[in-house]
Amino acid sequence: MDVAIVDYGSGNLRSAAKAFERVTREQGLAHTIKVTSDPDIVANADRIVLPGVGAFADCKAGLEKVSGMVQAMTEAVHGKGRPFLGICVGMQLMASIGHEHGDHDGLDWIAGEVMPLNPADPALKVPHMGWNDLVVDRPDHPLLAGLGQGAHAYFVHSYHFRCHDPADRVAHVEYGGSITAIIAKQTMAGTQFHPEKSQATGLAFLSNFLRWNP
């Protein structure tokens, strides 16, 4: 079982890789974690992880610069139905469109828009930075197994994913309004928070993702 962590020059992939390795080791799972920029490895991986930090357009451009990568991801996820996890901007890239520094097309895998955070309370700072407690929208979802209401996850972002179909939102947090925390549709999932930085909650979530058979 190969887990491909897509390397397209966006930030630090080491933490994500180390977190997956830790979960694999502790749970006795037979996954091999591969940080890769090779589309063939991604196309044939059993699970795919797309991290991402920085601006939406930069990440999209970086992904498209790796020749064949978007096609490989599309083939694996939509052709073969392989589970996919987008983290932070990696999740936002699944949207139809992103509105960070202009309008930019996303992958359009999950209908929605990436909007600037604009908390109703002006005392709330942007970026939304720190630990917030998850409010579960779909308690039966296997990605949330063992997490429950009120689990804390680590966020750092200035834009958020607004799903067009509320059914795609698995959990949210409150920050001067509802902010999407986890999305899932078919074999695709995404977290606005950083599971690789969310201590026990994050490792439990990654373990759920590795066991997820949508």
Next chain:
Amino acid sequence: MLKMRIIPCLDVKDGRVVKGVNFVDLVDAGDPVAQAEVYDKAGADELTFLDITASSDNRDTILDVVGRTAERCFMPLTVGGGVRSVDDIRRLLLAGADKVSINTAAVHRPEFVAEAAQKFGSQCVVVAIDAKQTGPGRFEIFTHGGRKETGIDAVAWAKRMAEYGAGEILLTSMDRDGTGQGFNLALTRAVADAVNIPVIASGGVGTLDHLVEGIRDGHATAVLAASIFHFGTFTIAQAKAHMAAAGIPMRMS
């Protein structure tokens, strides 16, 4: 609801942990990676390494410390000290840091902050501001561990850094650092109210009430401390329980 953060800070020199009182009289106290693991298990909300290595020959020791920490601790890690170039930032982020804190280099060349934010995103750019009160309602930036005055107004500077793309301000009350007398709350509040990005209060924590004051009265959204945790005066859990009892939203685990 977003929780307020407690951030222990480890001063690291040549790959070893030290903690200074007013940045002198350093006491060697151990391996930073082991310390980081202790704080991780204790439920610290983030961790900061301040690299005070002087010799350029040993500058890479922090990369090894960061790399080994990132393999073991799955929590946000900020590294500051000697961050002077885009390449310094890239190497720290690749080693496993989530944020870098820029201090003197921003004072020397403010555009560096804009370049860093452009290149790596605001989420990983912390601007560290060391300030002292120089008169009533007047706060100035100091560099070189508080020894060198710059004449720059701390509040105006914080606003400028936010405009340049800083994602967070680490504000140290230099006139309180190491004294255990608490944050300079007038400074903290003036800066926190002037910017729309998160402010971490630092410098002078001696009691758990000081942590409460930094949030409640200083309007910071995070508090950073070294000595009270490092020398075992208080645990992270005690600090969180005290703050929660004072009505501050905390992540209890």
